[in-house]
Amino acid sequence: MNQYRLVTIKEIITYHDDLKCFVFDHSFDSKAGQFVMVWIPGMDEKPISLSSPDRITIKRIGPFTKEIFKLKAGDKLQLRGPFGNGFPESLGEKVIAIGGGCGIAPLFHIENVDTYVFAGKTKEDIPQVDGAKLVAATEDGTLGTKGFVTEAPIPIGDFQYYICGPEIMMKAVAEKLIKEKVDAKNIFISMERYMKCAIGVCGNCSFSGYRVCADGPVFRYDIIKDLPHFNELHRTRTGELVKK
Amino acid sequence: MPKIKLDIPLINACGIGSYLDVFERLEKLGAKFGAWLPKSLGPFSNNPILQEKYGWETEKLGNPNPVIVHTGSVLLNSMALPTHPIETWIEEFEKADLKLPIIGSAYGFCAEDYARIMKMADKYVIAWELNVSCPNKQKGEESLMESMTEKVKSIVRPLREVTTKPIIVKLSPNEDYATMASIVKDHVDYIACGNTVGPGLVIDIYSRKPVLAGVYGGMSGPAIKPKNVKMVNDIYDIVKDSGVEIIAYGGIDTWEDVIEYSIAGASLFGLGTRAFMKIMPDKSVQGMTSEEVVEYTDDVWNGVQQFLIDNNTTLEELKGSLIK
Numbered sequence: 001m002n003q004y005r006l007v008t009i010k011e012i013i014t015y016h017d018d019l020k021c022f023v024f025d026h027s028f029d030s031k032a033g034q035f036v037m038v039w040i041p042g043m044d045e046k047p048i049s050l051s052s053p054d055r056i057t058i059k060r061i062g063p064f065t066k067e068i069f070k071l072k073a074g075d076k077l078q079l080r081g082p083f084g085n086g087f088p089e090s091l092g093e094k095v096i097a098i099g100g101g102c103g104i105a106p107l108f109h110i111e112n113v114d115t116y117v118f119a120g121k122t123k124e125d126i127p128q129v130d131g132a133k134l135v136a137a138t139e140d141g142t143l144g145t146k147g148f149v150t151e152a153p154i155p156i157g158d159f160q161y162y163i164c165g166p167e168i169m170m171k172a173v174a175e176k177l178i179k180e181k182v183d184a185k186n187i188f189i190s191m192e193r194y195m196k197c198a199i200g201v202c203g204n205c206s207f208s209g210y211r212v213c214a215d216g217p218v219f220r221y222d223i224i225k226d227l228p229h230f231n232e233l234h235r236t237r238t239g240e241l242v243k244k
Numbered sequence: 245m246p247k248i249k250l251d252i253p254l255i256n257a258c259g260i261g262s263y264l265d266v267f268e269r270l271e272k273l274g275a276k277f278g279a280w281l282p283k284s285l286g287p288f289s290n291n292p293i294l295q296e297k298y299g300w301e302t303e304k305l306g307n308p309n310p311v312i313v314h315t316g317s318v319l320l321n322s323m324a325l326p327t328h329p330i331e332t333w334i335e336e337f338e339k340a341d342l343k344l345p346i347i348g349s350a351y352g353f354c355a356e357d358y359a360r361i362m363k364m365a366d367k368y369v370i371a372w373e374l375n376v377s378c379p380n381k382q383k384g385e386e387s388l389m390e391s392m393t394e395k396v397k398s399i400v401r402p403l404r405e406v407t408t409k410p411i412i413v414k415l416s417p418n419e420d421y422a423t424m425a426s427i428v429k430d431h432v433d434y435i436a437c438g439n440t441v442g443p444g445l446v447i448d449i450y451s452r453k454p455v456l457a458g459v460y461g462g463m464s465g466p467a468i469k470p471k472n473v474k475m476v477n478d479i480y481d482i483v484k485d486s487g488v489e490i491i492a493y494g495g496i497d498t499w500e501d502v503i504e505y506s507i508a509g510a511s512l513f514g515l516g517t518r519a520f521m522k523i524m525p526d527k528s529v530q531g532m533t534s535e536e537v538v539e540y541t542d543d544v545w546n547g548v549q550q551f552l553i554d555n556n557t558t559l560e561e562l563k564g565s566l567i568k
Contacts, residue, residue: 003313006450209270236328
């Protein structure tokens with residue numbers, strides 16, 4: 001045996017040219033916020049969040065995702081995982097799920113969502129949602145608030161806030177929520193770092209001592225907000241710490 | 245002969261955890277280690293003067309992903325020594341807030357590289373481990389990774405001039421380690437046994453391609469332990485009268501393994517992949533949280549201490565006590 005599970009792509013849902021969802025014939029025993037390592041033999045292997053136990057949603061941004069976009073229904077893919085802690089199970093509290101760019105996808109895995117808050121460049125970046133409210137922010141103003149996600153009317157109250165997106169966006173949103181009296185203990189963010197082994201061993205995905213693959217990727221905001229690497233430094237493929 | 249004196253004789257194997265911030269967090273949580281061993285420093289510099297003078301490049305990327313594969317029985321890695329410039333390592337050493345000492349690891353492409361690296365970072369470490377045995381090579385690296393038997397003496401002999409600190413040479417279980425141990429024992433203080441076993445090959449039957457981007461990988465994990473226990477014992481027989489001591493690496497899973505390596509002849513014990521990852525019931529592997537690492541090292545160290553109490557003995561007394 002090796003570590004990979006071979007799955008068949010059952011269906012591909014196209015949101016737009018650069019955003020597709022790949023549905024597998026296998027459901028992973030997983031939690032929202034956990035990720036799998038997707039392997040394309042002879043090319044590369046990268047972490048991608050599950051957007052549901054049986055699917056990943058991918059934005060085409062580079063050679064690796066371009067290769068995945070060539071796959072058709074019936075094609076096979078090899079994955080290992082799921083890895084990481086995932087978002088906490090919500091204990092009664094409703095969740096406000098806030099996502100920007102590629103960070104929108106994993107939020108669909110969350111149960112008990114009251115409101116999705118999605119940010120994108122344009123309305124095509126904002127997927128439709130079922131069974132929950134949607135607040136949108138687009139840079140061009142084609143849907144919802146025109147501007148940055150922090151300008152959108154994010155519901156404030158007795159909620160858990162799960163945020164996934166670029167680090168600078170997550171920080172800005174979390175800081176805004178704190179200003180509006182949300183307890184930092186109720187804010188959870190999903191971190192991303194250059195990942196190699198994904199099994200806690202190599203240390204390449206560490207930020208201020210936390211290995212994202214094993215200690216994360218989801219962190220409670222009050223625990224990491226003042227860490228020196230947060231929104232400042234990341235390790236490259238050589239392990240060098242550089243400015244983000 | 246300089247000695248490594250640690251409160252707890254457990255260290256991490258090189259390339260496990262790797263970075264000082266990871267160690268800082270584990271240390272703050274109370275992990276039972278006696279020293280930290282960061283990833284190998286290599287002959288790379290961002291200083292144009294050193295690049296010109298020594299022929300060093302800025303960095304080494306190592307292999308692309310996948311760099312590890314677990315077969316259910318062993319873990320293979322083909323990291324191939326990704327390395328960033330020594331200056332950025334020194335910056336990390338300067339900023340580190342560690343109470344436990346650091347054992348430095350160095351590798352080079354020629355004998356002189358080792359001395360250069362050690363001179364530059366000597367003040368941050370209590371001992372040096374010379375990596376002359378990484379089985380993962382990339383194109384053009386034969387000088388480092390091929391059979392070292394002839395070269396190892398030229399690497400270790402001049403290093404007494406460079407540092408007063410203990411010198412460890414990490415040998416490979418895949419080569420004629422007995423000959424190498426005989427050659428180096430007069431020039432080093434410790435022999436580390438050993439690097440990963442192999443290399444091995446894992447083939448993906450669907451694509452018919454190697455799983456590892458680097459094709460071959462060094463094998464680690466509990467399955468390789470008997471090979472390295474034999475290596476420790478073979479080398480103990482060679483060095484026991486010279487004062488050279490042994491660091492055991494390879495497949496340590498439980499406290500019993502530490503005791504076993506001790507009886508084989510080791511004085512210090514390196515925890516590897518098993519200290520940072522766990523094997524699940526379905527034989528898949530998952531990373532351990534920092535808290536789980538702490539719990540694991542507690543179990544190992546408490547188990548060792550309890551065995552010593554129950555058997556009214558010490559690690560010093562157990563060392564090399566194998567009855568053949």
